[in-house]
Each structure stands twice: as structure tokens, then as C-alpha cells.
Amino acid sequence: MNHDQLDNYLHSLTEREKFYELNPCFRSSVYEFMPKTVLENGQEVFVFVDVIGEKDNIMIYKHTRFAEVPLHIHSDIELNFVYSGQCTQIINDKQVTLKQGEVCILDTRVPHAILATTSQDVIVNILIRKSYFSSSFLSKIANGGILSHFLANAISEHQNHNRYIIFHSENNASVLILIKQLLCEFYDRAIGSFEMINSYMQLIFYELLRVFEYDTNRPEALTSPRVSTIDILKYIEQHFMECTLTSTAEHFNFNPNYLSSLIKKTTGQTFKNLIQSEKFNYASFLLANTNRPIYDIAETTGFNNLTFFYKKFNNRFKLTPQQYRERHSFERTHDEL
Structure with a gap:
């Protein structure tokens, strides 16, 4: 047709x-x-x-x-x-x-x-x-x-x-x-x-x-028409390990409070939650694709409190870090075969 x-x-x-x-x-x-x-x-x-x-x-x-x-x-x-x-x-x-x-x-x-x-x-x-x-x-x-x-x-x-x-x-x-x-x-x-x-x-x-x-991001809604929510989210995905609300706001020439409100309004998430989400995504990648110890992965992704890392990881993936590693390592091995 x-x-x-x-x-x-x-x-x-x-x-x-x-x-x-x-x-x-x-x-x-x-x-x-x-x-x-x-x-x-x-x-x-x-x-x-x-x-x-x-x-x-x-x-x-x-x-x-x-x-x-x-x-x-x-x-x-x-x-x-x-x-x-x-x-x-x-x-x-x-x-x-x-x-x-x-x-x-x-x-x-x-x-x-x-x-x-x-x-x-x-x-x-x-x-x-x-x-x-x-x-x-x-x-x-x-x-x-x-x-x-x-x-x-x-x-x-x-x-x-x-x-x-x-x-x-x-x-x-x-x-x-x-x-x-x-x-x-x-x-x-x-x-x-x-x-x-x-x-x-x-x-x-x-x-x-x-x-x-x-x-949702017409020129009248933003200080600069060249900046969109997608631009901001891409920046966070690329710099989640080092960026802060203040540094991100400075990058886009925004007031931190304005940026915080904009992110909350357009994504339903806080800046802190977005950063944490990206860190857990990276942690899950390291668990599935490397043999690095779990405590080392937690520290690498910015979680110095191992108990907190385990709790939040389990809440997000419904698996402990070790269970996640075992399941995804098996799937990767199976795919390679």
C-alpha cells in the first residue's frame, strides 16, 4: 500500500x-x-x-x-x-x-x-x-x-x-x-x-x-528562545556527575530558583531527583558490564553511604545491586552465546 x-x-x-x-x-x-x-x-x-x-x-x-x-x-x-x-x-x-x-x-x-x-x-x-x-x-x-x-x-x-x-x-x-x-x-x-x-x-x-x-517552551516562556527543556535535560545527562543546580543555571544564564521551577513544571521531577536518576542509571550500567566491587561503584557514582545506595537502588530497580548484576550479567552472556 x-x-x-x-x-x-x-x-x-x-x-x-x-x-x-x-x-x-x-x-x-x-x-x-x-x-x-x-x-x-x-x-x-x-x-x-x-x-x-x-x-x-x-x-x-x-x-x-x-x-x-x-x-x-x-x-x-x-x-x-x-x-x-x-x-x-x-x-x-x-x-x-x-x-x-x-x-x-x-x-x-x-x-x-x-x-x-x-x-x-x-x-x-x-x-x-x-x-x-x-x-x-x-x-x-x-x-x-x-x-x-x-x-x-x-x-x-x-x-x-x-x-x-x-x-x-x-x-x-x-x-x-x-x-x-x-x-x-x-x-x-x-x-x-x-x-x-x-x-x-x-x-x-x-x-x-x-x-x-x-x-511548552515558546520564547515568551523562557529567557532565551534558544534554550529548551530538552537542552537542559541533555546537559544534565552529560554532566550529572559534576553539575549542580547553580552551575547548570549559570550555564544557561538562568536564576537557580527559576531553573528549579522550570524543571519541576516541565518534568514533574526536582533537579536533585534527575541527578540521582542518572547516577543510578550509570551505577546499573557498571554493575551489568564490569566486575568492580559494589562499594566502589557506589562511591564512583557519588554515594558514600552504602546503606543509602542499597536502599535507593532497590527502590528503583526492585532488585539489590548484586541481584541486578547477576541477572544482567547472565542476560549479556546468553546474548553473546
Whole structure:
């Protein structure tokens, strides 16, 4: 399938869409058997469960035009992409209209409804298992560093976004091309499609991270328009062993208090937590790839209190340093064989 064939496929009216065009007020009988739940505010919502196949991590489908979708929640993370036209939703009791090229990602259990669309409004829905998103997927972005945690928080945990986030990607040609490639691969499977789909998903989220970064760090939000949160996080990843809040602020010509607030606002983490996270990532690398004593690794990564190092390491990885070394040393040996 090429892009022209994809365009024809998505714009062609399905039999269901033809029916709903003639019967706009009709509600499918499927809702009679669908489970419901009551939210904390007393609202009753439908629960969309088991949409993704047992052996799959991603499901992609075209939204049925002309049909309203009542208030509901998902057990999976949902990504909406406006392929053409627009899409108006009610999310957390707020009306949100997405334009062509924009993306909205909703965390699990975010109540939302979709208002009726027209023949020009083509919406692509991508459902992603949270387990896939938070483990095998995110572990490949930014090597599990603070940038990947930033992406995870921005999309699925960051309270400032009320558990959903809109990416103003309408002017980003790369997002459109990558999503088209993803759809072509999904709808027309061939050898290596599974790997291709995973790769396109990673590239899409890299681009969305760039869009998110630009949108939340416009010139009026920062002292210098050339400095972004991504620049700051990359600097911390590269200098975590020696940088301090003061030295980092001086590097970017910021006031330390301002930098501290900016990091907290955009990542949900404190500067201290980010530094500690990077140190534990480095410690885990040394444990898995060297035979250096654990006390030496602790000191090398800045933890002079061995008891504190053991406690915090176990909290982060759910393994003691020795258990982590044994497990990952085995995996490395097994891969080499």
C-alpha cells in the first residue's frame, strides 16, 4: 500500500459510515452489552476493554464518521490523529477541537466523548497497551534516561496535563509522513511488519516529543528562545556527575530558583531527583558490564553511604545491586552465546 492508496482507503465511506450518514441519531446496540462504571464525580461512563488482540500491543482503526461516541474510558492509552478535517471531543468535561495534523494522547481511564464528524473528518485512533508503552517501548527512547521519563510523564503521568496532552503537530511534516508509513505497514502486512510498526511508533514519539518541547517552551516562556527543556535535560545527562543546580543555571544564564521551577513544571521531577536518576542509571550500567566491587561503584557514582545506595537502588530497580548484576550479567552472556 502506498500513500495514495492509503488516502483513498481512509476517505472512502464504509458501509457503517453510509448508514450513520443517513441515521445520525442512531446508537449502536453494542452499547447495550458494554460494561459501565461510575466516576468519582458521579458520571456513568462506558468502559472500552479488550479492544487490542491478545497477542498485539497496538491496534489502529479509523473512527466511524457521522456517529457520536458517548462518554467512555479506555483500559489502554489512546492516540488520536486528525488525518483530515477536524475532531471535536469532550475530555474531562472540556470541549476540545483538534485540527488536521494534530495529535491527542489520552491516558487510561480519561473520560471522553467524540461528537459527530463530517465526511471530511478522517480520524485515526491508535490504542497502545500501557505495559508496552512503559517498558519495551520507552526503554528504547533516550536509553532509559531522564528524557524517556520526561516523555512518559508528559504523556501519561504529568498532572499539569490532566492526564491527556495535545500536540500541535499540524505544521510538522515528519509526523504526517511517519503516521502514513505506520498505517501503510499496519493495513498491508508483509515480512518484518511487526518490527517496522514498532520502529515507526518510536520515531513518531520522538517527533511528538519535539513538538511538545517546542509548544511548552515558546520564547515568551523562557529567557532565551534558544534554550529548551530538552537542552537542559541533555546537559544534565552529560554532566550529572559534576553539575549542580547553580552551575547548570549559570550555564544557561538562568536564576537557580527559576531553573528549579522550570524543571519541576516541565518534568514533574526536582533537579536533585534527575541527578540521582542518572547516577543510578550509570551505577546499573557498571554493575551489568564490569566486575568492580559494589562499594566502589557506589562511591564512583557519588554515594558514600552504602546503606543509602542499597536502599535507593532497590527502590528503583526492585532488585539489590548484586541481584541486578547477576541477572544482567547472565542476560549479556546468553546474548553473546
